[in-house]
Amino acid sequence: MSDTIRCEYCRRPIKLRPVKKALRGKEHIFCSEFCFRLHFYNVPTISYDDLQKMYAFYCVSVPAQDYHQTLSGLMGEED
Numbered sequence: 116m117s118d119t120i121r122c123e124y125c126r127r128p129i130k131l132r133p134v135k136k137a138l139r140g141k142e143h144i145f146c147s148e149f150c151f152r153l154h155f156y157n158v159p160t161i162s163y164d165d166l167q168k169m170y171a172f173y174c175v176s177v178p179a180q181d182y183h184q185t186l187s188g189l190m191g192e193e194d
């Protein structure tokens with residue numbers, strides 16, 4: 116099916132709720148807030164295996180609130 120929604124960052128088909136973000140007046144769709152952040156900060160696309168590890172880490176040990184701070188720290192951004 117050509118109308119399968121795919122994450123703009125990791126290209127995985129989105130089965131759960133897509134994360135929609137407007138950037139520069141254009142709508143972008145991601146499978147998660149996590150991919151949006153990676154896309155937003157222009158992180159090079161990583162492998163599916165790496166993503167699995169990162170999602171496992173994200174789901175198990177990083178609460179949503181802390182996650183933003185953690186990622187900001189990783190990217191050297193403060194906001």
Ligand SMILES: [Zn+2]
Binds near residue numbers: 122126127145
């Ligand atoms: Zn994704």
